[in-house]
Amino acid sequence: MIITRVFNWLTDGDNWKDSHLNTGILTQLEAHIRFTGIALAVAILIALPLGMLIGHTGRGTWLVSAANAVRALPTVGVLVLLTVIIAPHFHGRTDTGYLIPTEIVLVLLAVPPILANTYAGIDNVSPAVRDAAAGMGMTGPQVLFQVELPCSLPLIFSGLRSATLQVIATATIASYVPLGGLGRFIYDGLAQQDYPQMIGGGVLVAALALTTDLIFATIQRYAVSRGITGRFPRGRPAVASEVQSAVLTGPEVSHA
Amino acid sequence: MISAAGTSSSSSPLHFIGYFMDHRHEDLGWLWSHTWLSVLPVVIGLAIALPLGWLARRHRFVYPPLISITGLLYTIPSIALFVMIPPILGLSSLDPIQVPIALTVYSVALLVRVVADGLASVPEETLQAASAIGYKDLGRFFKVELPIAVPVITAGVRVALVANVSIVAVAGTIGMSNLGQLFTTGFQLSTPTPYYPPIVLGIVLCVLLALVLDGLVLLLNRILVPWRRVAR
Amino acid sequence: MIRFDTVSKHYPDGTVAVDELNLVAPSGQITVLVGPSGCGKTTSLRMINRMIEPTSGSIWIDDVDTAGMATHELRRRIGYVIQHAGLFPHRTIVDNVAAVPLLLGHNKKQARTRAVELLERVGLPAHFAKRYPAQLSGGQQQRVGVARALAADPPVMLMDEPFSAVDPVVREQLQDEFLRLQGDLGKTIVFVTHDIDEAIKLGDQVAVLRVGGRLAQLAPPQELLSRPVDAFVAGFVGRDRGYRALAFTSAGTLSTHAEQTVALGGPVPSGSDDGTWILVVDAAGTPHGWLNLEHLRAGEETVTEEMLYRGGTLATQGGTLRAALDACLSSPSGRGVVVDASGCLIGSVTAREVLDLIEARTAMAS
Known part of the structure; x- marks a missing residue:
């Protein structure tokens, strides 16, 4: 039974540790999280302020459309192209040569959902709320940070989660170019016809994705005001219908 | 400077047209399989998602668990789903059918939510008016609810198709024959010096395919919903 | 006092929203801007707190030119209430109300204590404080909007169609409470x-x-009804303005006739003074409705609520001529019921008597 062999591969303690022949699961997991974390941090630093600015001022919406168009690009192709262009410059320092194109692709993937959702979140804030905020004497930055940002958190989180899933998925493919990370087990297993390893790698990637999304969902639960999510205590329902079903995962994700 | 060979015309990125002419038989085969791998799962996915979405709309208690499960499926990265499907279904470990199955899973996961939300966007007054003039359950669904939900569903189908074109290429990296093979080929030919034509050709064909499929859905939507211009 | 000094607002596309407006909104009073859509009333209002900048002219608040102040400081000193309340959905009600004091750097605890007081003042019990706007009805949200505007105790309040998004019954309630509140506070309100x-x-x-942003007439409501300056104002003020103007004239103390009554829950009488109608009152003397003795059905021997005609309105002694006339016109017996301030029956008047009173007043005025 292949499932038993996959289970054995996953539960074999030797597979988790590094040896002189193989890199263990823990090391690859750490590498995978590192690639993902760097890309997300850079993407957030670019997309979040930009999305907030575009949403607040209403200027530069073409940037959001342009970023969305990037989604039509086949990720593998862009990854291979950038690797072929960049890697030779780092001859002898192989890992950097593969790391840079990978991170570029990952950032390129993560920016559109964060940018689009941040923009949409801020743009969606009710005109009456915005009017009241300015009318009571909030300055531009106060309106942005005290009102628009907290109100758009559900959409921003959904963009962030969407971006994270895509980055985790694509970091797996980075093993193809070839870089470390959990994808290593999939592509090595394929090359060596070691199917338990290949499938085990798939299971690990799926587990990482699900765990990360769960962590973000938990943070979101505490970060977003109950007044926006509509989760009220003692089963008292919302009277007004303005409460939107806030959490939006999934649909914008494109797995590549 | 990349290398001396990089400047020769045959490895120039712009040579992809010439590369296509030299290998068009193989390339067109890959384009064809890439196309049906992108389209068929969405069609099957829609056929499964419509009754499920209708169920979620009809019985409100079905909606939350259905959305949670499909959301969970959508969280699994494509390459992981590809390699996990054969053992789950008892297939041999590299079966060409695993890719369309994985993509169908994604399409269903995405479209169930879209269909349910699209149906939910039909105004309550419209439903009551339809019942008042005598439409029964299924008649009302096909003649009233579904047509009104078409623009929302169309938007979901477009997202699914464009995403699929990119995911199918991923399957190329584990040996499936489609446009992803162009990237594998290009990557292998790029040692020791870069050889761009197949890589650029693959990107161009994938983008073109995505654009054409997207355009066809828009066209279909315009035929199905003549009373309304397409929601972007 | 707010003073518009030849204020105009032109848009780049050539639209003139406000055209050389001169207007004074006196301190402690409510100045209402009214007109059809496109008349520039909202634009005029929003130029006061500089949500919109005038193209020319200046607006003065207590002899200070608003153009010389930093916009956010100007706005923090002006209460602002808008149509859909615009409450912050992510903040609790108490924090919504405390928003401006917090912007002004007031102590957080004090601001919240005052916010809860204000909530009670606008008719919301203290337990609403910890709720979120989404848990409130439209009318309740609007009350919070008013409380929020009052929180920093601004001398000036701007209100942009604050009651138009709620249903007519709630609107009337909010209007009455607003007038009562203004009676206590005496703000300068536009x-x-x-x-x-x-x-x-x-x-x-x-x-x-x-339309086009020109002032047609500025007058107290009664004068507007009785002496509209032109056909536009006359048309806008409406057809039954003569009748509505009666709402501004006190009826004085009406001399009433004693009205024969029957007790609610008591036996149905065999006849009445006019042969048809008899007024039904409860033990406290509050009128409940009219009983038609000609339309009694078999077996109806005690007077119950279900048997009553309730169409008639009540006139309060010392109320307006409009209320007195309306009580007569709406009464099935033709006799208008007059009650005292606590709602107890005093007696009745006829439409003829009220009309005589109106004629006498008109003769006196001219």
């Missing part, structure tokens, strides 16, 4: 509405604006 009835009910003075 109030925008498209509803002439609301303008007449709330305004100490009413400015009627015409």
Whole structure:
């Protein structure tokens, strides 16, 4: 039974540790999280302020459309192209040569959902709320940070989660170019016809994705005001219908 | 400077047209399989998602668990789903059918939510008016609810198709024959010096395919919903 | 006092929203801006707190030119209430109300304590404080909007159609409470509405604006009803303005006739003075409705609520001529029921008597 062999591969303690022949699961997991974390941090630093600015001022919406168009690009192709262009410059320092194109692709993937959702979140804030905020004497930055940002958190989180899933998925493919990370087990297993390893790698990637999304969902639960999510205590329902079903995962994700 | 060979015309990125002419038989085969791998799962996915979405709309208690499960499926990265499907279904470990199955899973996961939300966007007054003039359950669904939900569903189908074109290429990296093979080929030919034509050709064909499929859905939507211009 | 000094607002596409507006909104009074859509009433209001900048002219608040102040400081000193309340959905009600004091750097605890007081003042019990806007009805949200505008105790309040998004019953309630509140607070208020009835009910003075942003007439409501300056104002003020103007004239103490009554729950009488109608009152003397003795059905021997005609309105002694006349016109017996301040029956008047009173008043005025 292949499932038993996959289970054995996953539960074999030797597979988790590094040896002189193989890199263990823990090391690859750490590498995978590192690639993902760097890309997300850079993407957030670019997309979040930009999305907030575009949403607040209403200027530069073409940037959001342009970023969305990037989604039509086949990720593998862009990854291979950038690797072929960049890697030779780092001859002898192989890992950097593969790391840079990978991170570029990952950032390129993560920016559109964060940018689009941040923009949409801020743009969606009710005109009456915005009017009241300015009318009571909030300055531009106060309106942005005290009102628009907290109100758009559900959409921003959904963009962030969407971006994270895509980055985790694509970091797996980075093993193809070839870089470390959990994808290593999939592509090595394929090359060596070691199917338990290949499938085990798939299971690990799926587990990482699900765990990360769960962590973000938990943070979101505490970060977003109950007044926006509509989760009220003692089963008292919302009277007004303005409460939107806030959490939006999934649909914008494109797995590549 | 990349290398001396990089400047020769045959490895120039712009040579992809010439590369296509030299290998068009193989390339067109890959384009064809890439196309049906992108389209068929969405069609099957829609056929499964419509009754499920209708169920979620009809019985409100079905909606939350259905959305949670499909959301969970959508969280699994494509390459992981590809390699996990054969053992789950008892297939041999590299079966060409695993890719369309994985993509169908994604399409269903995405479209169930879209269909349910699209149906939910039909105004309550419209439903009551339809019942008042005598439409029964299924008649009302096909003649009233579904047509009104078409623009929302169309938007979901477009997202699914464009995403699929990119995911199918991923399957190329584990040996499936489609446009992803162009990237594998290009990557292998790029040692020791870069050889761009197949890589650029693959990107161009994938983008073109995505654009054409997207355009066809828009066209279909315009035929199905003549009373309304397409929601972007 | 707010003073518009030849204020105009032109848009780049050539639209003239406000055209050389001169207007004074006196301190402690409600000035209502009213007019059809496109008359520039909201634009005029929003130029006061510089949500919109005038193209030319200047606006003065207590002899200070608003153009010389930093916008956010100007706005923090002006209460602002808008149509859909615009409450912050992510903040609790108490924090919504405390928003401006917190912007002004007031102590957080004090701001919240005062916010809860204000909530009670606008008719919301203290337990609403910890709720979120989404848990409130439209009318409740609007009360919070008013409390929020009052929180920093600004001398000036701007209100842009604050009651037009709620249903008519709640609207009337909010209007009454607003008038009561203003009676206590005496703010300088500029109030925008498209509803002439609301303008007449709330305004100490009413400015009627015409399309193109020109002031058509500025007058107290009664004068607006009795002496509209032109056909536009006359048309806008409405057809039954003669009748509505009666709402501004006290009926004085009406001399009433004694009215024969029967007790609710008591036996059905065999006859009445006019042969048909008899007034039904409860033990406290409060009128409940009229009983038609000709339309009694078999077996109806005690007077119950279900048997009553309730169409008639009540006139309060010392109320307006309009209320007195309406009580007569709406009564099935033709006799208008007059009650005292606590709602107890005093007696009745006829339409003829009220009309005589109106004629006497008109003769006196001219």
